[in-house]
Amino acid sequence: MSYALSFSATDPAALWAEAGDAAAALVAGERDGIANMANVAALIWQAIPDLNWAGFYRFDGTELVLGPFQGKAACIRIALDKGVCGAAARLRATQRVEDVHAFPGHIACDADSRSELVVPVIANDRLVGVLDLDSPLPARFTAADQAGAEALVARIAAALAT
Numbered sequence: 001m002s003y004a005l006s007f008s009a010t011d012p013a014a015l016w017a018e019a020g021d022a023a024a025a026l027v028a029g030e031r032d033g034i035a036n037m038a039n040v041a042a043l044i045w046q047a048i049p050d051l052n053w054a055g056f057y058r059f060d061g062t063e064l065v066l067g068p069f070q071g072k073a074a075c076i077r078i079a080l081d082k083g084v085c086g087a088a089a090r091l092r093a094t095q096r097v098e099d100v101h102a103f104p105g106h107i108a109c110d111a112d113s114r115s116e117l118v119v120p121v122i123a124n125d126r127l128v129g130v131l132d133l134d135s136p137l138p139a140r141f142t143a144a145d146q147a148g149a150e151a152l153v154a155r156i157a158a159a160l161a162t
Contacts, residue, residue: 007047016148019047020155027159033128034058036159038068040152044133045070048145052112053134056160057085059127064089067129075109083107088118088130096146098139110134117141119153123161 007018022043027036041055048054055069057078064078064085080090082105088095095118100106103116113134121128131153135141 012142012144013148015047016145016152019043020148020152022047023152023156027156030159031162033160033162034068036156036162037129040131040156040160041068041070044131044152048133050135050137050140051133052136053110053132056121056129056131057089058129059089064129069132071134072110075107078107081105084116084118085130085132088120089127092120092122092127094119094146094150096141096143098141100134112136114138115140117145117149119146119149121153121157121160123157126161128157128161 007015023040026039026043030036037056044054045051053069053071053074056067057064058067063080066074066076078085080086084095084097084103084106097103097116100113100116113136115135115138117133119131121131131149
C-alpha cells in the first residue's frame with residue numbers, strides 16, 4: 001500500500017493541521033510504535049519546509065535512544081541532562097530554540113543545524129520519547145510550529161507508545 005500525501009497549506013497553523021490529520025490516518029489501526037514513528041517522521045519531513053532532520057528519540061527508561069528519522073546520521077544515545085532533546089524529555093516540556101549554539105549543553109549531531117524544536121511524547125503519563133525537528137535556518141520555528149507539533153504529537157502519542 002502506498003500513501004499519496006499532499007499538503008496545500010502555506011500558513012504554518014494550517015500546514016500542521018493537515019500534517020496532524022495525515023499522521024492520524026497513517027497510524028490508525030497500526031499497533032507497532034516504531035513503524036508509526038517511521039511513517040510520521042517521513043510525513044513531517046515531506047510536509048514541513050526548511051528541515052534538515054526530523055525524527056524520534058525513544059526513551060528506554062534511562063536515556064533517549066535514536067528512533068526512526070529522516071536526515072543525516074544522528075547521535076544514537078542522549079542522556080536526559082544533555083542537549084535540547086534531553087531537556088525536553090527531562091522537563092516533559094517542549095523546547096523551541098532559536099539558536100542551538102546558544103543553548104547550554106547543545107549536542108551538535110549535525111553542524112548545519114541552527115534551530116531546533118523538540119516535543120516530548122507522553123502517553124498514559126509515561127514518557128515515550130521526543131519528536132526532534134532541526135533546521136539549518138536560525139529561528140526557523142515559530143509559536144505556530146510549536147503549537148502544531150504539540151497538537152500532532154498529542155493526537156498520536158498512544159500509537160507511538162505501542
